[in-house]
Amino acid sequence: MNLLKRATFIFSEQPLSLALGSFPTKQSSLTKTNPPATSSSRPRRSKKRFANMSLEKLMEKFLEQSMEAEDNFYRLEEQRLQAEDKRREEEHSRELQMLQMLGQIFAGISTPSPAPQATPQPSCISQTNPTVPLTHPPCGNRNHPPALTEFASHSQPAGPGLLMEEVIERSFSLGTTAMDSVIPLVRKTIPPLTSKKHKGQDGRIGIIGGCQEYTGAPFFAAISALKVGADLSHVFCTKDAAPVIKSYSPELIVHPVLDGPNAVEEIEKWLPRLHSLVVGPGLGREEMLLKNAKEIIERSKLRGIPIIIDADGLWLVAKEPSVIQGYQRGILTPNFMEFTRLYEAMHHEPLDSTDHKRSAQQLSIAMGHLTLVLKGEEDIITDGKNMLTCNQEGSGRRCGGQGDLLSGSLGVFAHWAFSSPPDAAKGMNPSLVAAFGATSLTRQCNRQAFHKHSRSTTTSDMIQEISSAFKKLFES
């Protein structure tokens, strides 16, 4: 943007540089402004030439050129983003081809007679299991094929729609506890802070939510994303929620478009610039808002953007599971109520609440191996094949909004996990690594805030703790 802050006019052999910020933009005030000071070393000849041009004309010309420069900048930026998208799509299709080839090789080796395709044994159901088979996601920002090191034993019949890549397993040692062994993987996905980067590279996160009733939830999610380390945080909310959310924080970019006549098109314009999307905090359940959210999810899927669905976004998923079913970069973060709703919508029978882990695994499988984070006394994270549980000590305090802190920070961790080098997560599904990072952080914030505020702890207190909780977990 520095390019835009300066405009150079070549009215003579000597260029005249003007600082954009130092000029008023209104025509009326322009006339009152003194001509810009020129350096004492500037030759008289160029002064004479400028003297022939009125200041007003000069400023007009200057503004024209600066607008042109700005247009050019955005055009180039758009082209760059499109090229980046294209490169990513090519990577995906290469990866898929690889997977298909591996699938064919596998089919040749292991199926002398027609064998039933099967769901891998959920041997990872226990968090203390030292060796957990993990599967590389079929769709990831990876340009390497998964290692074909181990096949699961098949004790369950294949579920409908199981893919070949689902039986390609790889061994992964979890060590003694998930906490000890997954945290280092999370760390590896966190991009280092360096002076070489430009604004936006560490994350541009979008939140779809915020309506008349709920302005806190999208704010909590968006500000948490920033505090975790995203560079830019956008909130796409309804018109009447926008001024309220803006007033909470000047750091957020707030778009009052979600209930507008062209909501989907308005938001789609931003999708090429977003690294991940969090759908649902404070979205409400109005038909039109849910319809717009649904369409935005569809368009984000086409671009391979990681999508976290929480709160009222999960209400939408319970009504129309196909909106996210099978999308390997989708992550659902239900609390127990939301989980029950989803489970019953998918399985058409009441939830057996005695075995949360099994139910979570079943729901994930039914959703096409989507990563699911069932929040509770311990957070259960599963993609249907592998399971992690997060027991990071929190507190007994459950204030509204802490789920928003989780979903907002997960938006950032998901972007980092999906865009880190292939070996960072050691072959583990990036969604699982990201979810583990976000749940540990949320619980650590809760613990630290409770230590200071006990019963009065609120989500704002927890957000204050993000910086030190992050350092403690991932940077110490």
Ligand SMILES: NC(=O)C1=CN([C@@H]2O[C@H](COP(=O)(O)OP(=O)(O)OC[C@H]3O[C@@H](n4cnc5c(N)ncnc54)[C@H](O)[C@@H]3O)[C@@H](O)[C@H]2O)[C@@H](O)CC1
């Ligand atoms: N300050 C704000 O603006 C906040 C807005 N929120 C928004 O409020 C909207 C509705 O969310 P709700 O969670 O209330 O909706 P739900 O319909 O999912 O929850 C309904 C009820 O279930 C209860 N419940 C939650 N967890 C439970 C559990 N484990 N066992 C039993 N009952 C449980 C809740 O207390 C609530 O009364 C969402 O858009 C959400 O994002 C919340 O995020 C909280 C903060």
Ligand SMILES: Nc1ncnc2c1ncn2[C@@H]1O[C@H](COP(=O)(O)OP(=O)(O)OP(=O)(O)O)[C@@H](O)[C@H]1O
């Ligand atoms: N019983 C519990 N003990 C410890 N931590 C918990 C417990 N229940 C939830 N949490 C933690 O609180 C975080 C948010 O979960 P919660 O169930 O409050 O979400 P939510 O109801 O969706 O939140 P929100 O109020 O934002 O809608 C999760 O990271 C989870 O780890």
